Amino acid sequence: MLNKYPLWKNLLIMAVLVFACIYAAPNLYPPDPAIQVTPARSGAEMSEQVLSQVREALGDKQIEFFGEEVKGSTALFRLTATDNQLPAKDAVQRLLGDEYIVALNLAPTTPEWLLNMGAGPMTLGLDLSGGVHFLMEVDMEEYLKGKMTNYREEFRNRLREENLRYRRIQLDDGKVVISFVDAAVRSEGSSFISRNYPEFLREEKDGEYADLVLTITEQKIKEFENYAIKQNLTTLRNRVNELGVAEPLVQRQGRNRIVVELPGVQDTAEAKKILGKAANLEFRLEAEPGASRFATEEYGFRSEERRTARLEKKIITTGDSVTNAQPSFDENGFPQVNIDLDSKGGAVMTQVTRKAVGKRMAVLFVERKPKTTYDVVDGKEVAKTVQVVEKSIISLATIQSTLGNSFRITGLESAEASELALLLRAGALAAPMYFVEERTVGPSLGKENIEQGVNSVILGLALVLGLMAIYYRLFGMVANIALLANIVILIALMSMIGATLTLPGIAGIVLTVGMAVDANVLIFSRIREELKAGRSPQQAINEGYNRAFLTIFDANLTTLIVAVILFAVGTGPVKGFAVTLSFGIITSMFTAIMLTRAIVNAIYGGRRIDSLSIGGRV
Template sequence: MLNFPLWKKLMVGVVLVWSVLAALPNVLTPAQMENMPSFMPSKTINLGLDLQGGAHLVLQVDMETALKQSYEKMEDDVRAALRDRSSGTRINYRGLRSNTETGIHFTVLNPADVPTVKEKLHSALTGVFVLNEGTNIAVAYTPEELTKMRKHALEQTLEILRMRVDEFGVSEPLIQRQGDDRVIIELPGVTDVSRAKDIIGRTAQLTFHLVDESARAGHRLPAGTGVFYELIKDEAGTVLDKVPYFLVKRPALTGENLNNASSAFDQYGNPVVSITFDSRGTRKFGDMTKENVGRRMAIVLDGNVYSAPVLREPILGGKAQISGNFTVTEANDLSTVLRAGALPAPISIIEERTVGPSLGADSIEAGRIAVVYGFIAVLILMAIFYGGFGMAANVALLFNVALILSVMTFLGATLTLPGIAGIVLTIGMAVDANVLIFERIREETQRGLSPMLAIDTGFRSAFLTILDANITTLIAAVVMFGMGSGPIKGFALTLSVGILASMFTAILVTRWQILAWLMRARPKTLKA
């Protein structure tokens, strides 16, 4: 146990030098870092929401609307299947409607057509069951398909929100699911929370609808036609008026084939959003405009009309512009959400917490004071109770803190206020191993063993106890990290790194120092 080979000394030395260099940027000011050599690490620990300020949002995905949209799309598929005359049979029906609770319902006029209808629907649709009671037909998703759809909607929402947050330029955001229909988002360092909420929470459903010129206000609307509005706003964003448009409900084209969106300026210098379709979207857009030259086409975003120009000629290049009295910031934000894609369902903010930068600075200062005071108290007590051995433990403790900071910096971990508490706890736990070793050395010395045998026995006998104690704590920390979220994860990560670092410094660094002193001084006795 007293043998400390050269390779082990080199390994410990390399780790300690690396830990000091990697931890150094976290305690130096930016001006001091500029004067450091270029080979020096410059990466620092990311600060969490509670330390640098920002926004904490809990979003809820409207699964009912997602289901409603799926049934509306299924309506079109059902109509297309019933119009299909490949079987040679014309299917006459009436009263086709849908709702999210019971699915799609309609009545077949000829009872003899019921088996054919069921066969057509089974071949055209997947993940549904088709039931009939006489000539009344019901089509609904199976429970397995509903579960799959909800899971897919949440996963797609997470992916799109990540892209939107990345476009927004937030450093080290937290985006994670909570339960079956909620998403937690933390945006450290964000100051304009209202703009962030607008970008994150926008559904961004882009659709193109033909204007129904036959519809008139005050008259019954033709089947398949609905009323949409263009919102007239002032410079402050206040809605001054609503202009109605009668549009064909079924969109002629959607934004799912959008390839890019960017802010630009029109010929009059007004901000607009330029959109470009992919190859499939370009073809569909060209066909749609070619077939409807002379008609008006409305550009609709999230249910609101932005413009409704007349199609003077076919648009074959796959490009279009969205205008709508935008500011430059609004045009940039709209292009951001369009590039990220539309959410599969609307989301609502059900919880919001904002931490100001000043409060974060206060938290950092309070955490720094706690770490420093706790550190100094431990250093003093170890020196008083264990003398020279205590000073060796104090040196190991310094390296322990440097090792924690360097590993967390290397991993790109986020330091939170509970994480600082984990560091303070680790400082106390780090010397606990040394206390066990030193007390065992003291016992062996009182039994009359020589200094070399007492130190050897102390390290060997305490090793298993230290290992058991740290493994049990590490297991608890891993469970907290796996099952917890947010602050719990921060505490668990810091605690886990601290436990591993304390075992390294207590067993190797302290032992190296004591053995070096023992070989150099060769004392006859140890003070018990």
């Protein structure tokens, strides 16, 4: 029988529509603007005193809030207006200082029953939701200083191995100065360095000692800089991925800067805390009781501020050698971090600890933290942020046996163990970084963008619906139903996979609307032609859909290929447009062909009819 779908196909279409309505529904519940308060230090608790201070700060600024929530160490305060987010953040941050991180957030309002089904709203991009824009600068001067320090230690070891006697090796204004015992040994040393370290320019100087001044070449400096930027980019991307921030933008800007943009729908406070930490590890032996103070340094413990220990200045290895780090618990249930080192780091660890069994080894946590101060300039208070390096001991344990590529760090709290494992697993920053600019893309701007985008979709949709209904009559109404279903299915798909909707994505939806209508226009025009050719209404419907299918399929396939290429090679907004367009092509094929055919079959199929309400003269 012509134009009758089997029961299973009708049930399939109904199931898709119900499924789409459920998973698109969370987008009807817009999130509340909020500020989030989190301790800068992991493991710290959110006290009632801090909550009282936040309430006091908001009250002083006459900022209305509701729905105060505390989960673990994080407090969330929902605000009544998006325009109050920035004033609220500034007021609370000033009152609490650098011990707490205050960030903008969007608190979800999706009903619990939808969340239990795995449904959630679409992720909005930075241009729609607002969010944080960081401009971070790599401290190349500090990074190159560290590289030169490593060269100095390497020269000491290599020259001793070659039995080339020297009096001292020191750094002077970014150069390595080696003082040999006499000119003859200096000549041998210069030849050795020329063969093994071509990246250095050599200059001989006579004076109190036979000095050899080594200056690193500009080409090598550029290599170091490029490596530092690439490694830091990788590390920042890994850290963001570990945090689950959707569609972040992490890219290089200029010679030594990196831009990071995070959409505001994620946990921006945690992201800011992790990104802002230039954290690393240093493994050092505890100094002997009679060791010279010039070869040792004293540090406090991270968990016990009054307790200190004196460590050797010489570093065994650093977090740069860590290939994997996972938090776990020991046999007594105490938190620990299992560490895996690369071959180089493992070899050095084995060599040092083989001779140090019975001694204690410290794990030093090195953290570069921002500190905010306020100065008065021209009668106005101006905030200034400087970077402060803090080093604290997180573990000091006796070496029971020779350590190799794998060992564990103990003496941590559970939150500290998880955070340390995340930072090490994501990779250490090759060079220290600091924030030079932090901009907030206001939620009010995002709201305006959303309104304009939605208005463009509604206007385009209204025009299309009106024209289709007028020109194709009943068939036009069928196409309109399919068009609305297409948008619902598209939103449901994007919500399910966590795709990020941006302004270009909205443009993709508008384009999808046009493509979906275009498919129905082809089908309906074909049906008209079949009617003009003398076919019966039932035959015209059947032939119209069957013959138009190949044309529609070819046109959509070529567009889909272009969309896939855009997704593969594009970034940011281009990728967002490509995702929306790709899904739109698939959903429009389903609704324009299967759904409209099912509705038309329900209206006309399986019975004798003399005419079709399809407009025009047939």
